[in-house]
Amino acid sequence: MRIHKEGYLVILIFGVILLLLDLGFYYLLSEYNFIYIPLIAISVIFYFFIIRFFRYPKRKIPKLDNNIIYAPADGRIVVIEDIIENEYFKDKRTQVSIFMSPLNVHVNRYSIGGIIKYFKYHQGRFLLAVNPKSSELNERTSVVIENENGIPIMLKQIAGYVARRIVSYAKEDLIVKQGEDLGFIKFGSRVDILLPLNSEIMINLDQEVKGNKTIIAKLKK
Numbered sequence: 001m002r003i004h005k006e007g008y009l010v011i012l013i014f015g016v017i018l019l020l021l022d023l024g025f026y027y028l029l030s031e032y033n034f035i036y037i038p039l040i041a042i043s044v045i046f047y048f049f050i051i052r053f054f055r056y057p058k059r060k061i062p063k064l065d066n067n068i069i070y071a072p073a074d075g076r077i078v079v080i081e082d083i084i085e086n087e088y089f090k091d092k093r094t095q096v097s098i099f100m101s102p103l104n105v106h107v108n109r110y111s112i113g114g115i116i117k118y119f120k121y122h123q124g125r126f127l128l129a130v131n132p133k134s135s136e137l138n139e140r141t142s143v144v145i146e147n148e149n150g151i152p153i154m155l156k157q158i159a160g161y162v163a164r165r166i167v168s169y170a171k172e173d174l175i176v177k178q179g180e181d182l183g184f185i186k187f188g189s190r191v192d193i194l195l196p197l198n199s200e201i202m203i204n205l206d207q208e209v210k211g212n213k214t215i216i217a218k219l220k221k
Contacts, residue, residue: 004107006167006184007054014050018043053186056107059212061179066112066147069199069217071209072155072182073108073191075100080205085194088118088144088154093194094201096216098209100189108157108191109211110145112219113178117152118144119170143170143182151219154194157185179212196220 003011022040029036061070079097100106120142139159146152157166168183170176185191195201199217203209209216 001051002056002058003051004054004056004184006186007051010186011051011054014047018047053102053106055105057105059109059179059210061212064113064178066114066178067149067151067219067221068215069111069153069193069195069219070109070179071098071211071214071216072111072193073098073100073106073209073211074104075191075209077203077205077207077209078190079192080201080203082197083194085154087120087142089152089194092197093154094197094199094217096193096195096201096203098191098193100185100191105211106185106189107211108155108182108184110176110178110180110182111155111193111216112145112147112153113176113180114145114147116143116170116172116174116176117146118142118154119168119172121166121168139166141166141168141170141183143168145176147219149219149221151196151221153196153219154192155182156192156194157183158190158192159185193217 022043025036025039075098078099079095081095082092083095085093122140141157143155144152157168159166165186193216195217198220201217202215
C-alpha cells in the first residue's frame with residue numbers, strides 16, 4: 001500500500017506512542033492475558049486504520065481533457081445547487097460538494113489543468129462538513145484554475161469537525177496538470193467545486209465518486 005507523504009510523520013508519531021503503550025500494557029498486565037491481549041489487539045487495529053487513512057492509490061485520468069471536470073476527491077455527493085459565489089466570481093455558479101468520511105482516500109487532486117488565477121487560505125470554524133454553512137464558515141482554501149479556453153472553476157478544500165489540518169500545494173500563477181495533487185485534508189472533510197452555470201452535470205446526489213475517475217461535469221466551450 002502506497003502512503004502519501006503527508007502521512008509519514010503522523011504514522012511515525014502514532015507508531016511510537018502505541019508501541020510505548022503496548023509495552024506498558026505488557027509489563028503492567030502480563031499476568032492478566034484477558035486484559036492486555038485485547039488492548040494490544042485494539043492498538044494494532046487502530047494503527048492499521050491510521051496507515052490506511054494516508055493511503056495514496058495511483059489514479060490515472062482516463063482521458064486528459066481540461067473541459068472535463070473529474071472528481072477532485074473520493075467521497076459522496078452531498079450538494080448540487082446553484083449559489084451566489086461572493087469570494088471571487090461574484091456571480092451565480094453551480095456548486096457540487098463531495099463529503100469525505102474518515103474511511104475515504106483523502107488526497108485532493110486538480111479537476112482540470114491550467115493556470116491558478118487565485119488562491120486564498122481562510123481561517124474559520126469546524127462545523128460538520130455535511131453542514132451547508134461549512135462552505136462559508138469553516139477553515140478552508142479556495143483555488144481558481146483557468147483552463148486553456150479561459151474557463152475558470154473554483155475548488156474549495158474545507159475542514160470538518162474532525163479534520164483540523166488542510167494541506168494545499170496551490171499558489172497563484174502556478175501551471176498545473178489535470179489529476180495532479182492539489183493537497184490533502186486530514187481526518188474527514190469536504191471539497192466544493194464551483195462551476196459555470198451552463199456546465200453539463202454528470203453525477204447525482206448521494207452518488208459515490210472517486211478522485212481522477214468519476215466525471216463530475218463537462219464544460220461548454
